[in-house]
Amino acid sequence: MSDVSSPKAPGTADHLMFRILPHLVLFAVLLLIWEMAVRTGIITSIIIPAPSKIIGAIWELYVTKGTIYRHFFITFTEAVVGFAIGAGVAVTLAVCSALWDPFKRYVSPYAIVLNVTPGIALTPIIIAWFGYGMGSKIALAAVISFFPIFVNTLTGLIQRDEDREELFRSIGATDAQIFRKLRVPAALPLLFAGLKIGLTTALIGAVVAEFAQATDGVGVLMSRFSFQLNMAASLATLLSMTVIGLILFYSMEFLDDRIVFWRRESRGAAASRAKARAWKSRMGQ
Amino acid sequence: MSVHDAIPMPEQRGGLSLRKRRLIIHASIFLGLIALWEICSRLGWLDPLFYPRPSSILHSFWLIYFQNANVWYHLYTTMVLVLAGFIGGSILGIGLGALVGFNAVIRRFLKPYVIVLEATPRIAVAPLLIAALGFGASSKIAIIVLVCFFAPFINTLSGVVNVNEERLELFRSLGASKMQTLRKLVLPDAVPVIMAGERLALTAALSGALVAEFIQRDKGIGSLILVYSRNLNMASAFACIFTLTILGFLIFRGMEWLDHRIAYWKNEAGMERVAAKRAAQMGDLNV
Amino acid sequence: MNVMASQPSKTDSVVGAQGLGKTFGGGAVVALEDASFDIRPGSFVSLVGPSGCGKSTLLRLIAGLIERTSGNLQVHGKEVTDPRTDVGMMFQKATLLDWRTAVENVLLPTEVSRAVTKEDQKNAAELLRMVGLKDFLFAFPSQLSGGMQQRVALARLLQTGADVLLLDEPFGALDEFTRERLNVELMRIVKEVQATTLFVTHNIAEAIFLADQVFVMTPRPGRIAKIVDVPFDRPRPLSIQTSPEFNTLVAEVRDILGEDH
Numbered sequence: 001m002s003d004v005s006s007p008k009a010p011g012t013a014d015h016l017m018f019r020i021l022p023h024l025v026l027f028a029v030l031l032l033i034w035e036m037a038v039r040t041g042i043i044t045s046i047i048i049p050a051p052s053k054i055i056g057a058i059w060e061l062y063v064t065k066g067t068i069y070r071h072f073f074i075t076f077t078e079a080v081v082g083f084a085i086g087a088g089v090a091v092t093l094a095v096c097s098a099l100w101d102p103f104k105r106y107v108s109p110y111a112i113v114l115n116v117t118p119g120i121a122l123t124p125i126i127i128a129w130f131g132y133g134m135g136s137k138i139a140l141a142a143v144i145s146f147f148p149i150f151v152n153t154l155t156g157l158i159q160r161d162e163d164r165e166e167l168f169r170s171i172g173a174t175d176a177q178i179f180r181k182l183r184v185p186a187a188l189p190l191l192f193a194g195l196k197i198g199l200t201t202a203l204i205g206a207v208v209a210e211f212a213q214a215t216d217g218v219g220v221l222m223s224r225f226s227f228q229l230n231m232a233a234s235l236a237t238l239l240s241m242t243v244i245g246l247i248l249f250y251s252m253e254f255l256d257d258r259i260v261f262w263r264r265e266s267r268g269a270a271a272s273r274a275k276a277r278a279w280k281s282r283m284g285q
Numbered sequence: 286m287s288v289h290d291a292i293p294m295p296e297q298r299g300g301l302s303l304r305k306r307r308l309i310i311h312a313s314i315f316l317g318l319i320a321l322w323e324i325c326s327r328l329g330w331l332d333p334l335f336y337p338r339p340s341s342i343l344h345s346f347w348l349i350y351f352q353n354a355n356v357w358y359h360l361y362t363t364m365v366l367v368l369a370g371f372i373g374g375s376i377l378g379i380g381l382g383a384l385v386g387f388n389a390v391i392r393r394f395l396k397p398y399v400i401v402l403e404a405t406p407r408i409a410v411a412p413l414l415i416a417a418l419g420f421g422a423s424s425k426i427a428i429i430v431l432v433c434f435f436a437p438f439i440n441t442l443s444g445v446v447n448v449n450e451e452r453l454e455l456f457r458s459l460g461a462s463k464m465q466t467l468r469k470l471v472l473p474d475a476v477p478v479i480m481a482g483e484r485l486a487l488t489a490a491l492s493g494a495l496v497a498e499f500i501q502r503d504k505g506i507g508s509l510i511l512v513y514s515r516n517l518n519m520a521s522a523f524a525c526i527f528t529l530t531i532l533g534f535l536i537f538r539g540m541e542w543l544d545h546r547i548a549y550w551k552n553e554a555g556m557e558r559v560a561a562k563r564a565a566q567m568g569d570l571n572v
Numbered sequence: 573m574n575v576m577a578s579q580p581s582k583t584d585s586v587v588g589a590q591g592l593g594k595t596f597g598g599g600a601v602v603a604l605e606d607a608s609f610d611i612r613p614g615s616f617v618s619l620v621g622p623s624g625c626g627k628s629t630l631l632r633l634i635a636g637l638i639e640r641t642s643g644n645l646q647v648h649g650k651e652v653t654d655p656r657t658d659v660g661m662m663f664q665k666a667t668l669l670d671w672r673t674a675v676e677n678v679l680l681p682t683e684v685s686r687a688v689t690k691e692d693q694k695n696a697a698e699l700l701r702m703v704g705l706k707d708f709l710f711a712f713p714s715q716l717s718g719g720m721q722q723r724v725a726l727a728r729l730l731q732t733g734a735d736v737l738l739l740d741e742p743f744g745a746l747d748e749f750t751r752e753r754l755n756v757e758l759m760r761i762v763k764e765v766q767a768t769t770l771f772v773t774h775n776i777a778e779a780i781f782l783a784d785q786v787f788v789m790t791p792r793p794g795r796i797a798k799i800v801d802v803p804f805d806r807p808r809p810l811s812i813q814t815s816p817e818f819n820t821l822v823a824e825v826r827d828i829l830g831e832d833h
Contacts, residue, residue: 116533124514226412245404560710570697
């Protein structure tokens with residue numbers, strides 16, 4: 001996808017069109033069949049609204065009224081802040097555990113207890129503690145995004161590459177240097193895998209907490225529309241959650257791509273070229 | 286799970302084995318935390334209305350399990366839902382995954398939808414499903430099916446797609462039919478990955494059931510927690526949560542056991558068991 | 573290259589090729605060009621050469637795994653179109669199925685063609701004994717060393733009942749000592765079952781040690797540069813590798829392969 005190196009063929013745009021076109025056609029056909037099915041009454045329009053209705057609802061929510069944006073922003077913020085807190089605690093604890101054995105020994109059981117408990121179950125309690133506002137949503141997002149990040153980071157940090165470590169020792173590296181220059185980079189791919197899962201779960205946490213009790217956010221909007229049996233608007237709201245999910249996932253993917261560049265061939269090539277350029281300029285060439 | 290790993294083997298030192306000493310430290314940390322919590326609460330530093338004392342949580346356990354014994358019914362309701370939804374979701378997920386995995390055309394056209402589905406918090410569809418199917422068990426099960434079908438789906442798909450090239454070539458060189466390749470190579474090869482998906486699915490099923498119950502607020506352990514929290518009966522709410530912890534632990538262990546049984550070639554005990562069985566089946570192989 | 577490609581008598585040739593060629597990418601890459609040869613029944617042929625000389629391609633053509641783009645190719649006088657039961661193949665990796673015991677892995681070829689009988693099971697066990705695994709009939713692949721896994725793969729190859737055996741660097745991933753031992757056993761076993769064997773390797777000494785004939789192959793495009801006859805009787809002792817005649821042959825092959833090798 002992001003192959004910067006390959007020379008752009010003159011027909012690239014056509015080629016892209018050519019690839020996407022069948023998908024678009026299929027999508028359009030599916031929508032058409034759906035629309036027909038609803039109009040002819042094969043599908044009950046109360047339960048499954050016609051695509052035209054959904055598009056109308058999207059138009060209203062996103063363009064003419066613009067109701068969605070405030071809620072969108074609130075849920076987005078809840079998920080991101082909750083994720084940041086969860087990730088911060090998780091990475092800190094994982095690093096402590098990796099560096100200090102007794103810490104790992106005596107803390108990890110609690111992490112495991114937290115893992116086997118469905119984090120969602122805490123929703124009512126967290127709402128009682130943090131109130132109906134954004135606080136409780138952030139807290140739930142933080143709680144349920146904690147574990148995947150913790151376990152991935154720790155797994156990454158405690159995996160030992162004996163050969164490489166021996167190499168580091170042979171050139172006289174200290175423990176701190178081995179940690180910084182070997183173990184941390186080696187843990188990064190797993191850390192990012194954890195962060196991606198954590199981000200998704202954070203969004204789930206925010207939305208579920210909104211279902212349970214809230215005044216703002218896409219979750220509230222969603223349940224409100226659903227219980228008014230306004231399915232079209234409900235689906236239009238669902239779309240906003242997909243958009244949040246996609247934004248969060250792809251921004252993490254982007255970071256992963258940049259930071260863990262050596263795992264992707266094209267990024268690896270681009271990074272090595274950039275490094276070569278930097279070296280050349282440093283050498284005064 | 287690697288958190289368990291890297292714990293060194295016990296060794297003798299002095300009177301107590303290392304293992305015993307560690308157990309004592311574990312226990313004292315745990316009891317110390319409990320005691321600290323209890324004391325803070327009794328001294329009034331933690332409001333017992335919101336942060337129930339360990340002693341009152343213990344008391345609530347006794348209440349909900351024995352004196353009132355109301356938790357059993359809700360626990361049972363939830364478990365039935367979880368099981369039904371899990372089985373439904375698994376069949377759907379594995380079936381769809383296999384179907385899509387074997388068909389390159391379907392795979393290509395389905396990809397964008399899978400990406401969108403992956404990014405959407407699937408649990409968010411809960412209110413919609415309840416509105417569409419009405420209150421009651423059917424909408425709850427639909428929610429559970431929806432949240433837990435995805436992991437088996439993706440894992441089956443990738444398990445089926447990522448068949449080892451060399452083994453495929455072996456099967457071709459033996460002149461194996463498509464059906465034989467599928468039955469004797471592709472499916473067994475995908476089993477461990479599918480099982481990993483099933484583990485995730487069961488956890489997701491429990492979460493899905495809880496969310497469905499939060500919204501419907503009629504019965505089940507989820508609604509019980511909600512009602513207790515609303516009434517600020519936090520001790521009982523916590524007792525329910527710890528019940529779920531135990532349940533979650535049992536689920537974890539149960540799936541681990543199942544995984545070891547089904548993907549027997551991934552663990553020593555399983556290999557021994559199956560080897561003995563095969564040897565008994567084939568009997569005397571001397572010419 | 574080969575002057576007697578014209579019309580060999582059928583009994584003389586188990587595998588015969590005339591002007592055999594294979595290109596990939598619509599002719600962009602020539603993997604094998606104009607290969608002509610006849611392989612006598614029961615003989616052992618080594619294919620030796622550097623990467624890209626077409627030795628694996630040739631083997632896969634004979635196995636019927638890929639289709640030729642030019643020339644003719646017969647096994648037992650019949651044109652090769654698909655994988656067949658009278659040709660068996662063994663790969664560099666053991667490619668055992670992790671979920672099957674050794675004996676079940678050996679039985680796989682039989683299972684693919686028909687229902688397994690008690691006799692088949694006994695035969696499979698016998699083959700495992702033959703390759704030195706009598707105590708490991710019910711071991712799983714993950715419980716076996718690399719060398720033992722290749723032994724199971726060899727037993728599986730023999731279980732096919734094929735009399736043309738194609739081996740694609742079968743012991744290439746093993747350590748030198750294991751490889752030598754397995755080579756000696758291979759020589760004994762193929763003699764015992766009277767199979768015609770084609771063996772791909774990039775080790776010159778190994779190629780000569782095992783074979784009656786060595787096809788020396790060169791890359792770009794892949795072709796058979798020369799067929800070298802090895803005059804020693806099979807099976808042979810390992811010590812033969814230190815004899816002057818043997819070393820002359822090594823030098824000859826090395827010479828054909830040029831400075832690449």
